[in-house]
Structure formats: structure tokens, C-alpha cells
Amino acid sequence: MGIGYADSGAITSLEAAFRAQRAERRRASVVALAILAVCLVAAAWVSEFYPSTLIAGVPRIGEYFHRIAPTLDWRHLFGGVDTDGSLAAWFYRLDSWVLLLLETANMAALGTLGGVVLALPLAFPAARNLGAPNPIRIACRRLLEAMRTVPEIVFALIFVWAFGVGALAGILAIALHTAGALGKLFADAMENVEMRPWEGVHASGGSWFQACRYAVLPAALPDLLSTSLLRFEINIRSASVIGFVGAGGIGEELYQVISFNYYEEISAIVVLLIVTVSLVDLLSEKLRRRVIEAVS
């Protein structure tokens, strides 16, 4: 208490300074929020995001869902394909849709694999700590950036034009975008490895490539595998959309039923997609854990 009495003058002035500082911060926050709000309103106005349109449109979303909802009859739920209101009638083309879903998963798997193969050799020179010559490192980093900046659907458009409609275009499109996205993450993983073995391999006369192979790859491997499997899950989603531009998979079918307003089929395919993606996520998560346990 003695200290409090002795320094009461200092305490009062510090308290005042503290209040002034806090008031100043509050003022700054209010100004920043006001500027942000003005920007938001301006942006909404420029992009024609009017509240009135929003209010008018929201019920239409519900209306759409109401329209694509299947007419199911509880009494005939497990009836045959020809019974109206049965599940079988809703999913009347289940066989071909499952095949298309398999093709979609296949595209995602091959695209991911291709992306990994492409990303790995680019990631070593792109990693800052591995001392690749500056021009090569910058070139690799820019190339990876370019590949991940272009969305799959744009690559898909180009490849559909070049190779025709089909899964090949989709696989290539996914592979290119994946290479860009993974290459960056791979390089990050490599930048985090311990550098002593790198020094050890160099000290025994190993080349840059050998040092990458023996000192960096084993240490980064669990990370590389984990990110690749995560990317596979993302690619399942991409693969189901790039069919819209003719690049194979379930997307093509989905695009058709949407444009022809085959409402019940839209919901059937969307339900199948959700189920598939959840299943793949679940399995891939398990697989990822097992792989990481096995290699680390």
C-alpha cells in the first residue's frame, strides 16, 4: 500500500494516459469500421447486390428445392422402378450414375497422381532452403503459381477443345491444377525439414539430387503423403464439377439434367454426390492416418 500512496501522482497520470490511449484506439477502430462499411456498400452497389433482389430471391431458393424434391410415397417406398413414389423410381438410372461416379472418382485419383508426379520435381528446386540457383528457383515457383492460379474448369475447357469431350481432358485439367497447389505445399514441407542430414550427405560427396533424395525426401515424406491424400478429397469435388464443360464424369450428366429441368433427377444426382464425397472423405481420412502411422 505504501507504494500506492507514494506514487499516487504517477498512477493518476498513467491512468489518464491509459484512458487516452484506449480512447484513441477506439476512435481508430470506429474510423476503420466506417471505411469498411462504405466500401462494402459501394461494392454491393457496383455488383448489383441489392437487398430487394435478395429478399425477392430467397424464397425462390426454397421453391427450387421444393421442385427438385422427389415425390415419394411412403406406402410404395421400397417398390420397383415402375411404382410411382418409390426410391427405385427416383434413382431409376442408378446403374449408369454409379458408373459415372466411379469415372469421377477415377478422374480425381489419376489427376491427383499426375499432379503429385509433376509437383515433386518442381518442389525441390522451389524450396528456399535447398539452395537451387536463383533463376531456377524463381522459375519453378512462378510455374507452380501459374498452375494453381488457373482453375481446373479453365484448364478443362482448353483440354476439351484440344482432346475432345471425355475424361482425359478432366484428368489433365485436375493434374495441372493439383501440381500447382501441391507443389507449393510440398516445397513448404521441405523447407521445414531438419538440415543436418543435408549437410551430412553433402559432406560425404553426394550431389544436390542425392541430397534431395536421401536427406530431404525421407523427412518430408509423411507430410507429402498427407497433403496428397487431402488433395484427393478436394479433387473428388472438382472432378464432379468439371464435367459441366464436357470433361467427363458425373458433372456432364448433372449439367444436362439441370439444363433440361429434369427436377427429380437433379436431386437424385446431388444426393448421390453428397453420399460419395462423404464416403471418400471418410475412407481417405482413415487411409491417411494409416499411411502416416506406417511411414513415420
Add this chain to the structure above:
Amino acid sequence: MLRLQGVSRRFGAVHAVQDVSLEIPAGQMVGVIGRSGAGKSTMLRMINRLAEPSAGRITFEGQDITALKGQALRDWRTGCAMIFQQFNLVQRLDVLTNVLIGRLNHRRGLFAHLSSLFAQFSAEERAEALSTLDRFGLLATALQRADTLSGGQQQRVAICRALMQKPRLILADEPIASLDPQNARLVMDTLRQVNRQDGLTVLVNLHHLDVARAYCDRLVAMQAGRVVFDGTPSELNAARIEQIYGVSEAEFHGEAHAPAAEAPAFPVQAAAVA
């Protein structure tokens, strides 16, 4: 004969090594002693070219080491094997592969180099690695991952890797600083065995005088980057230590043990791509 002529290394304004000249004849076991920051590590790393000298020349049997590049530099590094304080093994690889890393630069030609990237070693290479491990009682650990071994075992695996390089010179940078006394003795015995049986020149950085006296034919003492003593172990007695460092031998040890880090562990980037 390894010869250092006026070798210096500066880090900014700090002179890590200043004007060091040494001649080390083949087959000697030389202990380099000095307190932390005396420049021992930097000197050793310059011989292996993990660090570049700012000035001076290093020659080995007449060949200028400081000018080497590319394949010639890798050949030199293969010829002067380096042992590190922290072993520098690849923790996630098995012991056998770690030892085979010493063989990487013995693979000549594009195809041999490519096959090394797929870890394709010949049966002869594996046999040689296994017999080297057997020589130091490590055969049973061959298929274990390096990180499952004790520090002393890891350091001896590192010595096996070094021997696989078929070097003429071994540079050991504080090889026992991270080990307990028993393992330290084992590792020093191994180094002496390599020196005596294989006739390799051994240059070992130590900060423990007793160990240096017990194992080395010749001692070089460094302080503030300079060589302040070069002679036989018996000449470097307690009185001489006090004269050089201005502290008693016990105090010398007390200070030398404090921080293990010597020179900054700068990356090998510049040299790696040369």
C-alpha cells in the same frame, strides 16, 4: 600432407579464423583444442569446404582444395570424411542406407547416379556396408531406423558412413560433445582404431584436454581464431594452458563445456550448387 596457408574466415566483422597455417602429415592423429568460439569448427568445415575461406589456401598433396568445384569438389569431400557433433544421420532411414550414403559419390556416370536416386545399391556395396558395421559391433542394428539408436551408436554409424567413402582423411568436429563419458570413450577408441589400423589422418576438434592428450599424437590449440600452440600432448601441460588462456586447466574445462555451439551453422547452399 594437408597444408593450410594463411587461412582466414570472417563473418561480418568477426574473425572466426585468422591467418592459420598448419602442416599435417599423412597418418597423424591431431587434436584441435580450444574454447567455444575459438574457430575450431570453422577451420574443419573449411577443409571440407562446407565453409569457404575468406583468404588463404588449403592444399592436399599439392592439390589446391580451395579452388575445387562440381565433381572435383564432391570427390574431395568424399576423400576427407566429416564426423559431426550431432552425427547428421538421416533419422528416418535405416542404418544400412545411412552407411551406404557414404558410397553415393562412388557411383560414376549418369545411369549410376540415377539408380542411386532409386536407392539401388549393389550386393557388393551392401556387403561392404554390413562388414563395416560388423567391424564396430553394429551389425544387429543394420535394419533399424537411425533414430532408434543411442547417441554413441549413431556416432559410430556416422564413422561407418565415413569409412564407406574410402577417405584419406577424417575430420571430426566435436564428435563426443553430445555423448556421455562411456560412449565418448567408445567413439574416441573407434577414431583411434581407424587412425592406427587404416592409416587415416584424423583431425579431431575437442574441448576436453584429457581426452585430447590421451588420444592424439599432436595437439593444436586455438584461441580467437588463431593457432596459439602446436606440439606434443606432453608439452601442453597445465602451466602452458594457464600461460595461453590465462586460466587454470579446471577453469578452461568449466568454460569450454558451457555452450556446445561453435561457429554459426550456416547452410551449405553456396557450395551445394557449385
